[in-house]
Amino acid sequence: MKKIINNANDVIDEMIAGLTLAYPDYVKHLPTDATGQGIIVRSIPKKEKVALISGCGSGHEPACAGFVGEGMLDAVACGPVFTSPGVGPILEGIKAINTGKGVLMIIPNYSGDVLNFQMAAEMAEAEGIKTGKIIVNDDVAVMNSTYTIGRRGIAGTILVQKITGAAAEAGLDLDAVQKIGEKAVANTRSMGIGLSACTVPEAGKPGFELAPDEIEIGLGIHGEPGVIRDKIKTADELTEHILVDYILKDKPIESGEEVAVLINGLGATPMMELFIVSRKVHDILDKSGIKIYSTNVGNFMTSLEMAGFSVSVLKLDPELKRYYDAKARTITWRVCCQ
Secondary structure (H helix, E strand, C coil): CCCCCCCHHHHHHHHHHHHHHHCCCCEEEEECCCCCCEEEEECCCCCCCCEEEEEEEECCCCCCHHHEEECCECEEEEEEECCCCCHHHHHHHHHHHCCCCCEEEEEECCHHHHHHHHHHHHHHHHCCCCEEEEEECCECCCCCECCECCCCCCCHHHHHHHHHHHHHHCCCCHHHHHHHHHHHHHCEEEEEEECCCCECCCCCCECCCCCCCEEEECCCCCCCCCCEEEECCCHHHHHHHHHHHHHHHHCCCCCCCEEEEEEEECECCCHHHHHHHHHHHHHHHHHCCCEEEEEEEECCCCCCCECEEEEEEEEECHHHHHHHHCCCEEHHHHHHHC
16 A cells, blocks of 8 residues: 555644644634534624535545635535544534524535534534534435445535535525535436545545456446446446436436536546546537536545545526536636636
8 A cells, every 4th residue: 555644643733733724714723622623614704694614525526615705605524435424523523613693504415524524513403502404315326335324425425515604604694505405416416436435544445446447437436336246348438327317317407508527536536537537428418408507527526535526417408507517716616617
């Protein structure tokens, strides 16, 4: 195993320290326990608005910390690699960002994340903090998986965070922000393909094995099994398979309707290859008469050093488009998308 680390037990602490030192104008760290596991919050919080918290296991950077800032998230809980953040840190995060207008949790649909966020919300409610939740389940690959009841939450989570964050920044109340977020979830579909496994630092070996000519279609962002293990195909064939046979089949989009597209690298895929995927996505949607309002290409929700990509499609309406276009200032969204 080759990793640019010091000690596997210190990876999360040192990653968070490096992140917050690099971008102090955007984020700061609120440690919540002796291990350093804690909350990353906006450096300059906005008062008197619904606050948004999300979170997941580390190893998916820039998600979720890269989307903390004006117009998106107010805080994220960073768990150990591929492991849900604990109830205690999540609760401390909720309390840290509460302005009296309520706190909305945006939770990728993994059983540990859902359970821990819900438990933290119950404890926050007992302390008089109103909470709401949105569970993101954009992955069309499988209904139930190793860590999930129902569909998984993958890179489409970023689009939901963008829409919901803009609604909160605009001053809408908790119920209204949650409703808009739920609409964004309902309109978002994603699917990915893996070309290689990744290695969790503490494990010291890949989570699964693929032969040199094999790929995993529909795998999860922690290496969970996908739909099928197949032979490698051309970029056009792979893109058409997941977009036409899965995403658009699951969420039909009519000619003339508009979409936002997110083409996401899983960590080790060159931008050159992601742009080749982008070319085919545009070709397919253009021939279907579907209008591409916006395309973002890059690493948004990774799986350590896994090779592969995912495609997310968000069907837009005037309300969603307004919040999609609203100003956002975060480490990743501003750099990659504005």
